[in-house]
Amino acid sequence: MKNINPTTTSAWKILEEHYKNLKDFDLKDSFNKNPTRAENFTIIDDDFYVDMSKNLLTRATKDALTQLARECELEAAISSYYSSECINFTEDREVLHTALRTPLEKATGSVKPYVKDALASKKLMFEYVDKIVDGTLTTHSGEAFDTVVSIGIGGSDLGPTMVYQALEAYHNHIKVHYISNVDGDHVYESLKKINPATTLFVIVSKSFTTQETLTNSTTIRKWFVDKFSEEAVGKHFIAVSSNIDKAVEFGVEKENIFPMFDWVGGRFSLWSTVGISVALGIGTSNFQSLLDGAHEMDEHFRHTPLDNNIPVQLALLTTWYNNFFDAQSEAIIPYTQYLQKLPSYLQQAMMESNGKGVDRNGELVDYQTGNIIWGEPGTNSQHAFFQLFHQGTKLIPIYFIAFAKAKHNLPEHHQKLMANFFAQTEALMNGKSAEEVQADLDKSNMSTEEKKKLKPFKVFQGNRPSTTLLIDELTPRSLGKLIAMFEHKIFVEGVIWNIYSYDQWGVQLGKVLADRILDDLKTKRFNEHDASTTALLKRFDSKLM
Ligand code: F6P
Numbered sequence: 001m002k003n004i005n006p007t008t009t010s011a012w013k014i015l016e017e018h019y020k021n022l023k024d025f026d027l028k029d030s031f032n033k034n035p036t037r038a039e040n041f042t043i044i045d046d047d048f049y050v051d052m053s054k055n056l057l058t059r060a061t062k063d064a065l066t067q068l069a070r071e072c073e074l075e076a077a078i079s080s081y082y083s084s085e086c087i088n089f090t091e092d093r094e095v096l097h098t099a100l101r102t103p104l105e106k107a108t109g110s111v112k113p114y115v116k117d118a119l120a121s122k123k124l125m126f127e128y129v130d131k132i133v134d135g136t137l138t139t140h141s142g143e144a145f146d147t148v149v150s151i152g153i154g155g156s157d158l159g160p161t162m163v164y165q166a167l168e169a170y171h172n173h174i175k176v177h178y179i180s181n182v183d184g185d186h187v188y189e190s191l192k193k194i195n196p197a198t199t200l201f202v203i204v205s206k207s208f209t210t211q212e213t214l215t216n217s218t219t220i221r222k223w224f225v226d227k228f229s230e231e232a233v234g235k236h237f238i239a240v241s242s243n244i245d246k247a248v249e250f251g252v253e254k255e256n257i258f259p260m261f262d263w264v265g266g267r268f269s270l271w272s273t274v275g276i277s278v279a280l281g282i283g284t285s286n287f288q289s290l291l292d293g294a295h296e297m298d299e300h301f302r303h304t305p306l307d308n309n310i311p312v313q314l315a316l317l318t319t320w321y322n323n324f325f326d327a328q329s330e331a332i333i334p335y336t337q338y339l340q341k342l343p344s345y346l347q348q349a350m351m352e353s354n355g356k357g358v359d360r361n362g363e364l365v366d367y368q369t370g371n372i373i374w375g376e377p378g379t380n381s382q383h384a385f386f387q388l389f390h391q392g393t394k395l396i397p398i399y400f401i402a403f404a405k406a407k408h409n410l411p412e413h414h415q416k417l418m419a420n421f422f423a424q425t426e427a428l429m430n431g432k433s434a435e436e437v438q439a440d441l442d443k444s445n446m447s448t449e450e451k452k453k454l455k456p457f458k459v460f461q462g463n464r465p466s467t468t469l470l471i472d473e474l475t476p477r478s479l480g481k482l483i484a485m486f487e488h489k490i491f492v493e494g495v496i497w498n499i500y501s502y503d504q505w506g507v508q509l510g511k512v513l514a515d516r517i518l519d520d521l522k523t524k525r526f527n528e529h530d531a532s533t534t535a536l537l538k539r540f541d542s543k544l545m
Pocket of ligand 1: 153154155156204205206207208209210213266267352504507
C-alpha cells in the first residue's frame with residue numbers, strides 16, 4: 001500500500017479553504033434551498049438506507065473528500081486489502097477477515113488458499129456445533145449440553161458477545177454466557193448462574209497467553225474438577241486458538257481445539273471459529289447468514305465507485321469532522337436494545353485500529369487520527385446525555401441506527417421508538433430559534449420578566465450533524481452487513497490517515513507493567529516505583545490485612 005501523507009494532497013488544501021468558506025453553513029437552510037439534498041446525500045444498498053444529508057457538507061465537500069480518497073490511492077489500497085498482501089506491515093501479516101466470509105466460487109487469485117482454509121475450519125466448527133445443538137455430543141455423564149460459557153477478552157470476546165446479544169430473537173435452547181474480566185467478580189457471579197454438569201466451556205484466545213483468559217479458565221477448570229473429575233474435563237472444555245501447544249498444555253484435547261489464523265486480527269475475528277459461541281447459540285444456518293451479510297457488504301465496498309460507496313463516504317465524513325472541524329468523538333446510537341453492545345464493540349474495532357500517532361513512515365503525525373467512539377441505545381441515551389448533543393459546546397457527529405421492522409408484535413412501542421429516532425435528528429438539525437422560544441413563552445402566563453429570564457436557556461442552536469442508517473430489519477444477514485460496513489470504514493480511515501490499522505502495540509505496555517507489579521505485590525517490593533505508585537501499592541497492601 002502507498003505511503004501518502006494526506007496533508008500534502010491538493011484535496012487537503014481544497015478542504016482547508018472550503019472549511020473556512022463553510023463556517024456559516026446552515027443545514028436547515030441548505031434543505032430549503034436544495035429540494036434534492038436528501039437524495040443527493042443518501043446511498044441505498046438493498047435493505048440499507050444511509051442518509052448523510054443532515055451533515056455539514058455540500059456537493060463540493062463530498063467531491064473534495066472523494067478527491068482526497070483518490071489522491072491517497074484508496075482504490076489501489078482496496079485491491080491490496082482484498083489480496084494476500086501483508087498490509088499489517090508491523091506484524092508482517094495479511095489482513096484477510098474478508099476471506100472468512102467469501103464463498104469459494106468468489107475467491108480469486110492468491111486469496112483462494114485462504115478461503116479454502118477458512119471453509120475447512122468452518123466445516124469443522126459447524127459439524128461440531130450441530131452435534132452439540134442436536135444433542136449428539138453429550139456431557140461426561142451422557143446428558144445434552146444446555147449452556148455455553150465463552151472465556152476470552154478483547155477481540156476474543158467483544159464481537160461474539162455483541163452478536164449473541166444482538167441476535168437474541170434467534171437464540172436456540174443453548175444459553176451462552178461470556179466471561180472476560182480478570183476481576184473475580186465476573187467469574188464468581190457468572191458461575192453462580194450455571195450448572196457445570198450441562199455446560200460447555202469455550203476458551204477463546206488467539207495467543208493462549210492472555211492473563212485474563214488464562215486466569216479465568218484456570219479458576220473455572222479447578223471449580224469444575226472439584227465438582228466432577230479430571231477425566232470429565234475433556235468433554236467439557238474446548239478451545240479456539242492459534243497456539244495449539246499451549247491449549248493442549250492447559251488440558252484441552254487436541255481434537256477439541258479449533259484453529260485461528262494468523263491472518264485474522266482479534267478484533268476482526270468474530271466470523272471465524274472465535275464465533276463458535278454465537279454459532280452454538282443461534283445455530284449454524286443463522287451463523288452462515290451473518291457471514292453472507294458481511295460478504296454482501298464486502299462486495300459493495302470492493303466494487304462500488306467511491307462516491308456511492310457506503311463505507312468510503314462514511315469514513316470521509318469522519319475525516320471531514322475529525323481533521324477540519326476538530327471533532328474529538330463520534331457517537332453511535334442504535335435504536336434497538338438488541339444492539340446495546342454495538343458501541344463497545346466498535347470502540348475496540350475503531351479505537352484499537354486507528355488510535356495511532358505514528359504514520360507509515362514511522363514518523364509522528366501532525367494531524368488528527370482515530371477519534372473517540374461512544375454511545376448507548378436510544379431512547380435511554382436521550383434521557384442521559386442528549387442534553388449535551390442539543391445544547392452543549394462540543395461538535396459530536398452522531399450515527400442514528402434503526403430497523404424499520406421490529407422483532408416483536410408491539411407496534412405501539414415500535415412506532416414510539418421510531419418517532420423518537422426521527423425526531424432527534426430533525427431537532428438536532430433545526431434547533432429552536434429565539435423567536436420560536438419567544439412565541440412559545442408568549443402562550444404562557446409568565447410575566448415579561450420571567451420570560452426574558454428563561455428565554456436564553458430554551459434556545460437550541462441546531463445545525464448539529466447526524467447520519468441516519470435505516471435498515472429494513474435486524475437479521476443475522478443485516479447484522480453481518482452492518483458490522484462489515486464499520487470494518488471497511490475503519491480500513492478507509494487508516495488509508496486516509498496513513499497509519500497501520502491492524503496492529504495494537506499500544507496495549508502491550510500496560511500488560512508488561514501489570515506483570516511486573518503482580519510480582520512486586522507478591523514479594524512486597526514496593527519501593528521500585530515512582531512515589532505515587534509506591535504509596536498506592538503500600539496502601540493497597542495495608543488494606544489486605
Ligand atoms: O487487548 C489486546 C488484544 O491483543 C486484542 O487485540 C485481542 O483481541 C485481545 O488482546 C485478546 O487476545 P487473545 O485472543 O490472544 O487472548
